[in-house]
Amino acid sequence: MSGPELTVLRLARPYLKRLVGAGLLAAATEFAGLALMATATWLLMTAADRPPLDRLTVAIVAVRALAVSRGVLRYTERLAGHDAVLRLVTDVRTRVFATLAARRGAPPRTGDALSRLVSDVEAVQDLLLRVLVPGAAAGLVSVAAVGLAALISPPAALALAAGLLVAGVALPALATVLTRRAGAEVAPLRGVLAADAVDLTHGAADLAAFGATGTALGAAERRAQRLARLERRLAALGFAVDALGVLVAGLTAGAVVLVALRAGVDGVLVGVLAVGTLAAVEITLALVAAARQWTGLRSGLARVAQLVAAAPDTEQPGAGPAAPSPVGRPTGAGTAVGAAGTGGAAANRGAAGAGGAGLLAGAPDVRFEGVTVRYRAGAPAALDGFDLDLPAGRRVAVVGPSGAGKSTLAAVLTGAVRPDGGRVTLDGRDVSAYSPDELPRAVGGLLAEAYVFHASVRDNLLLGRPDADEDALIAATTAAGLADWVRAQPDGWDTVVGEEGGQLSGGQRQRLALARALLAAPGVLVLDEPTEGLDPVAADEVLASTLAATPAGHSVLLITHRLSGLAGLDEIVVLDAGRVVQRGRHAELVAAPGWYRDQWVLQQAAEHGYLALSG
Ligand SMILES: Nc1ncnc2c1ncn2[C@@H]1O[C@H](COP(=O)(O)OP(=O)(O)OP(=O)(O)O)[C@@H](O)[C@H]1O
Known part of the structure; x- marks a missing residue:
């Protein structure tokens, strides 16, 4: 975790206790889910042998308690997490707004400023609620799951640890690598599109008067199509990684069962290990979703960090994504996303000079x-x-x-x-x-x-x-x-x-x-x-x-x-x-x-x- 994330975490310092509390509650929720699955499996498999009821009483009570506590924990976790994050986001939005308002030099375009105030600041919210809190919870529960499995069978715990490493480290890394480039392009592109919308509406009369409506619409449409393509690609990659996650869960459960059987573990406990493994891997796979979210959030976070960190008048005009010109020419040094060139109807005109350098077509009566x-x-x-x-x-x-x-x-x-x-x-x-x-x-x-x-x-x-x-x-x-x-x-x-x-x-x-x-x-x-x-x-x-x-x-x-x-x-x-x-x-x-x-x-x-x- 580097620059922009650290800037955001520094801003989150006043709410750190609440955030840690939310992380612990999230871990407790996931752990309750894991324990519920394992206990219910033990209960079902043991009950199949018709033991005396008093052998099952504790498990029955535990299943009820875990089911109820899971809901209660989830609710309190959401409450605590959102409480902390919404307070933080209010702070960040106020700072971003103040920076934008106080900035001298070239101000951002309305659409771009709007996109910074809305979607970029939401990236801060998502970083905490969808990446850090669930990520930390998944990490903690994975460690606890391996520890518990080791109590039943150390070799099976090793197999589980290997599966969890694949699900919690290798797959998130793969998701990050696959989606990084597309993810980095998406946030600036959204900003540029929002700015396009402002130009196309406020400048509609002038674009029409100069016959540039088609060109400007074409440029905006090309950018919109590029965004749609990127989002489709991100979704497809996401589904592919999710499918891999399901495969990893199945393979890990299979490996854990084989290792446990070989180690002579009791049949009921093998069942508990198998179901527990599936639950644990599923919880760890939250890290894949977190990684995917993170890559999508990075450019938005960077833009927020840049604004929050910059003294009001230090930002250079033209920083950030290139301001696309209404005729589709990139005007800045940044990413000229989807620059449209100068084709279209307007470009097809003949030459004419303000100083009489030539006539377009004869003037009509x-x-x-x-x-x-x-x-x-x-x-x-x-x-x-x-x-x-x-x-x-x-x-x-x-x-x-x-x-x-x-x-x-x-x-x-x-x-x-x-x-x-x-x-x-x-x-x-x-x-x-x-x-x-x-x-x-x-x-x-x-x-x-x-x-x-x-x-x-x-x-x-x-x-x-x-x-x-x-x-x-x-x-x-x-x-x-x-x-x-x-x-x-x-x-x-x-x-x-x-x-x-x-x-x-x-x-x-x-x-x-x-x-x-x-x-x-x-x-x-x-x-x-x-x-x-x-x-x-x-x-x-x-x-x-x-x-x-x-x-x-x-x-x-x-x-x-x-x-x-x-x-x-x-x-x-x-x-x-x-x-x-x-x-x-x-x-x-x-x-x-x-x-x-x-x-x-x-x-x-x-x-x-x-x-x-x-x-
Ligand atoms: N979009 C519109 N919707 C409704 N009424 C309009 C609209 N545009 C102009 N008008 C009305 O039409 C009349 C003529 O307006 P117009 O803008 O053509 O006058 P103008 O001579 O150009 O005035 P000015 O010199 O103040 O610009 C005015 O009474 C105005 O209120």
């Missing part, structure tokens, strides 16, 4: 015809008979007050929401007719509240275009105003951004999501509030560089609250309560009375002061 969306029956329509032509290469902004239906427009265009009335077509074909792989090539971009994955900057960027080269990465991040930050990071493109981009400022997160959208460069680039969270100067710069970086011929649908920087756009559509209330170019709208002009004045005054308006 988009047409909204009388589109109506109502989220709930009876609720006001979020979009109410909306019409818009967005021919290839056109750049249109949609503005309007909060709740006007702007994001709903983006959701309808990207296929996330189906209109209740009217239709949206790309090159004359209804959006709903495009497959989930096909649509993101034509339409995509930065959705409202874009999800940033717990992966490196590079992997977050590559979500929409896995084959992008360094130049394209630089072009996209430069346009989004993130390139200087990336250059300043010690790990550069490999900087892990934390779950939901938690290691980034709000503005950096937004720039990263924007750079990702630019890199994906779909024919119709939807940008929902691309400069949200940036100060006015930065917002103007980023919007200008973003529009400049969009390849010529690609269309842009810009959704924004800010009216600054829209002068160069082909059309601005003002929405209110799902209806178009104004449309035109910036200069026209600023000149005409209406929501646009009022809002423009207010925003200019807020950002530059009222004097700037008159100047």
Whole structure:
């Protein structure tokens, strides 16, 4: 027993007395079972000769007493063991939680943290309740069984000892060797799968928008299949070892009987030895189960020990299993379990550069015809008979007050929401007719509240275009105003951004999501509030560089609250309560009375002061 187990045992020190008590009670329970079998055998075989009843009285009482005491002992053992272990587990869980919460550097992903708090901490519980307590009990009872057998026949006791050694030492060792590798892979894999579940649910909209859902699902499925394979293999090996255990029990009982007969032991006692041997070997075989449990628990224990032992901020970012990227690339130095590669629909796209390095496919002509969306029956329509032509290469902004239906427009265009009335077509074909792989090539971009994955900057960027080269990465991040930050990071493109981009400022997160959208460069680039969270100067710069970086011929649908920087756009559509209330170019709208002009004045005054308006 080494490192992690010792750390756990050190934590168990305050509960040592209770644990030792539980171990002794477990041994007493097993011993009562063994004694019950032996006494009952003696009773039956002796009774067959019809002796006077008083010869049997003690044995009859003993059988009853042992049967009752066995149940009582088992109950108290469970009570004492669980009492001690649940107290310990509460301590460990509190410490693990405190360490996770206090840790600086890269925090674990929610799924992984959950897995550490739940299944890894349960490994501590299992180590004590399923490995140490039953293991110690089995060891003690084996010694007692050999001692008792020696009282009847020393040679038979030797045969029993040999059988018990095989059952209690050789078989557990064999089980450990056979299951070690698979067992070590299982706990981290469970953690990674839990993290996959978080990404697939929280990042579902962005994965769909970049056409990476299939790839991410595929990667998660491959990991799930790997886990299932490992668990099947562990179960099959376990059954094989269990079968060997039954064989060992039979062979040992046979050997004990032969040796005892040769040594001239009385027939009834031979029977007692035979049944006692079967019972003793069965109890010792608990060590095989304990060993199998132990190999399965080791990696979970190691992770708990690592967390408990580490000072809150000493753990290195990226330690532990590699954080799989949403597109299936391993991002850390640890075990890249089931890395999925970069195949799939997203990888099959053509080349396209944020800086105009090439076109995916020509931008389609988009047409909204009388589109109506109502989220709930009876609720006001979020979009109410909306019409818009967005021919290839056109750049249109949609503005309007909060709740006007702007994001709903983006959701309808990207296929996330189906209109209740009217239709949206790309090159004359209804959006709903495009497959989930096909649509993101034509339409995509930065959705409202874009999800940033717990992966490196590079992997977050590559979500929409896995084959992008360094130049394209630089072009996209430069346009989004993130390139200087990336250059300043010690790990550069490999900087892990934390779950939901938690290691980034709000503005950096937004720039990263924007750079990702630019890199994906779909024919119709939807940008929902691309400069949200940036100060006015930065917002103007980023919007200008973003529009400049969009390849010529690609269309842009810009959704924004800010009216600054829209002068160069082909059309601005003002929405209110799902209806178009104004449309035109910036200069026209600023000149005409209406929501646009009022809002423009207010925003200019807020950002530059009222004097700037008159100047
Ligand atoms: N998933 C939804 N379920 C129910 N109602 C929704 C949903 N999404 C939006 N709505 C409603 O639809 C209307 C339009 O919302 P939408 O998000 O499209 O407006 P918006 O113009 O983008 O607003 P904001 O500028 O505040 O983001 C709002 O009244 C909103 O409450």
